[in-house]
Amino acid sequence: MAAFKTIEHNVDFCVVGGGLAGMCAAVAAARRGVKVALMQDRPVLGGNASSEVRMWVCGAHGDDNRETGILEELMMESYYRNPYKNYSIWDSILFDKVRCESNIELIMNCSCLNADVGGVSPDAGVSGERIIKSVTGWQTTTQQYHRVKAKIFADCSGDSVLAPLTGAKYRVGREARGEFGESIAPPEADKKTMGMSCLIQARQTDSPKTFIPPVWAEKYTNDNLPPSRRPDMRSKNENFWYLEIGGESDSIADTERLRDELLAMAFGMWDYVKNSGECGDTANWELDWVGFLPGKRESRRYVGDVVVNQNDVSDGGRFGDIVAYGGWTMDDHHPAGFRTAEPPTIFHPAPSPFGMPFRALYSVNIGNLMFAGRNVSLTHMALSAARVMATCAALGQAAGTGAYLALKYNVQPRGVSLLHIDELQQLLMRDDCYLPYNRLRMSDLTARARLESDQPYAENVRNGLDRPIGGDDNGWYGINGTYLTYSFDKPEHICGIRIVFDSDLNRTRILGADEEVNRPMISNRFLDSVEARVPPTMTRAFEVAAILENGDEHVIACETNNYNRLYTKKCDVTATSVSLRPKATWGAPRFHIFAFDIN
Numbered sequence: 001m002a003a004f005k006t007i008e009h010n011v012d013f014c015v016v017g018g019g020l021a022g023m024c025a026a027v028a029a030a031r032r033g034v035k036v037a038l039m040q041d042r043p044v045l046g047g048n049a050s051s052e053v054r055m056w057v058c059g060a061h062g063d064d065n066r067e068t069g070i071l072e073e074l075m076m077e078s079y080y081r082n083p084y085k086n087y088s089i090w091d092s093i094l095f096d097k098v099r100c101e102s103n104i105e106l107i108m109n110c111s112c113l114n115a116d117v118g119g120v121s122p123d124a125g126v127s128g129e130r131i132i133k134s135v136t137g138w139q140t141t142t143q144q145y146h147r148v149k150a151k152i153f154a155d156c157s158g159d160s161v162l163a164p165l166t167g168a169k170y171r172v173g174r175e176a177r178g179e180f181g182e183s184i185a186p187p188e189a190d191k192k193t194m195g196m197s198c199l200i201q202a203r204q205t206d207s208p209k210t211f212i213p214p215v216w217a218e219k220y221t222n223d224n225l226p227p228s229r230r231p232d233m234r235s236k237n238e239n240f241w242y243l244e245i246g247g248e249s250d251s252i253a254d255t256e257r258l259r260d261e262l263l264a265m266a267f268g269m270w271d272y273v274k275n276s277g278e279c280g281d282t283a284n285w286e287l288d289w290v291g292f293l294p295g296k297r298e299s300r301r302y303v304g305d306v307v308v309n310q311n312d313v314s315d316g317g318r319f320g321d322i323v324a325y326g327g328w329t330m331d332d333h334h335p336a337g338f339r340t341a342e343p344p345t346i347f348h349p350a351p352s353p354f355g356m357p358f359r360a361l362y363s364v365n366i367g368n369l370m371f372a373g374r375n376v377s378l379t380h381m382a383l384s385a386a387r388v389m390a391t392c393a394a395l396g397q398a399a400g401t402g403a404y405l406a407l408k409y410n411v412q413p414r415g416v417s418l419l420h421i422d423e424l425q426q427l428l429m430r431d432d433c434y435l436p437y438n439r440l441r442m443s444d445l446t447a448r449a450r451l452e453s454d455q456p457y458a459e460n461v462r463n464g465l466d467r468p469i470g471g472d473d474n475g476w477y478g479i480n481g482t483y484l485t486y487s488f489d490k491p492e493h494i495c496g497i498r499i500v501f502d503s504d505l506n507r508t509r510i511l512g513a514d515e516e517v518n519r520p521m522i523s524n525r526f527l528d529s530v531e532a533r534v535p536p537t538m539t540r541a542f543e544v545a546a547i548l549e550n551g552d553e554h555v556i557a558c559e560t561n562n563y564n565r566l567y568t569k570k571c572d573v574t575a576t577s578v579s580l581r582p583k584a585t586w587g588a589p590r591f592h593i594f595a596f597d598i599n
Helices: 020-031 070-081 087-099 162-166 255-275 310-314 380-386 389-409 413-419 421-430 444-448 458-462
Strands: 006-010 013-016 036-039 104-107 110-118 131-139 144-149 152-155 200-204 285-290 322-326 330-333 345-348 354-357 369-371 450-453 476-478 484-501 539-548 553-559 566-585 591-598
Touching: 013 020, 013 131, 013 389, 020 036, 020 070, 020 087, 020 104, 020 389, 036 144, 070 087, 070 389, 087 104, 110 162, 131 162, 152 162, 152 389, 200 255, 255 285, 310 354, 310 380, 322 389, 322 421, 330 380, 354 389, 369 389, 380 389, 389 413, 389 421, 413 421, 444 484, 444 591, 450 458, 458 476, 458 591, 484 539, 484 553, 539 591, 553 566, 566 591
Parallel strands: 006 144, 013 036, 013 152, 036 104, 152 369
Antiparallel strands: 110 131, 131 144, 200 285, 322 354, 330 345, 450 484, 476 591, 484 566, 484 591, 539 553, 539 566
């Protein structure tokens, strides 16, 4: 009998899992010249943010704490290309971000099912540490195996598929209160987790719509629905997240059975909305979509060189090796989910931001295994704050950039932690990743140039802080005709520029209802739903020009339709000065610029 074909891939960095964490890890590494394979077991990218699950991307709370970097690129692309918040277009934006990176081999519909482990780690890590040589996946669409050989691997699958395949240490469930001194942990350890949900989306129409439930749908009444589980169809934040079970089961092995139960709950809940008479005037509402793929909150969590716990979160995560941050509350869902009358979750307070360390992104016992997303090295209580997708995306970009440094210096991830953490932090901040308690060092050329402007606060554009922090704006404001100019005592070679614009991290100045504006996607679609737009504060048109040795002006960059917060461009000129001249915004009366750096 003929065997199925095996496709071989030889790369530097293999990422398993194409959610936001895996995407950002793959893109971050690829942009720095790393040859990457991204293995994704679904037909779309984005994981819980994709059209298959449709959970909106949540992250840090508070003023100006929104995550930037690659994630903000995705958000700005969606504001520009997807004003009606259509999930098919959103899927295409995620696909495009990966597909357009020439250094990424994208392997879709391919589920990782095997790993070849052996040898020892060659760097200064743990003696005798084993390493992964290759992983193999099964592609359902082509009926082929894909074997990927790489030097560094990152498990961004959420469920930590490589843990049982490699022998990497991991945890499942809730730690006992005394293990890490976590005051909100249970007295005794158990295997309980947060559950999973199949979300619902509905659409308001201009005429009555009927709904006939399937015979297997649950039947809900006010007698068996506690107030905390009754939907509010007036709210633009209603997405039925509390339709949740699985925390008292095996959140991996029992997923298919739990999916069936969740679907019965979802269709039963819509029957309650439409036909019970208890939800106000819902005559014109119709069911638009139900998720048949459960969105998971928790399963296996790897063990790294550090295990982040509740106290680390509460203290602000002041690690010396911060490479990302969170800012969600410790949002600990009841393991019984919808099957209990108790509150569905408890929002234990957490600071925003709190730092996340690089040592939580690689395995304590498998030398070349990294991870990013909700499966990084933390306790259950810390996970309740760090599991949201914007945090996962930031962790992914940190992992991908860390993998680049590991390959650059021919060390394993632990070697990056021991020897190159400062460089990693500077690279991340240069790529517009905010790292609390850290400051980007400007290039030597930027630091020693004379900075001229006809508006005050110009020095802010080279202070290394690319957003408002506390009471400090850290930006420069300009009006039409204003400029920023770096001048030099002698002609200097310029090989690149870097600019950070204002994307309105609080999204407070975009027209429309706050509930819709502050979510990158919608849940229910109302008749009066507003369009999303590029933030008015963003600089739309600008010019960067250099004065050459002979006195001629050379235009380095001229953009008329910019919608990215971070703008970089390579160049090759020798000049006596370089000027940034903003021309137009997307609606704001003034320009607001956080950084202007030359190198």
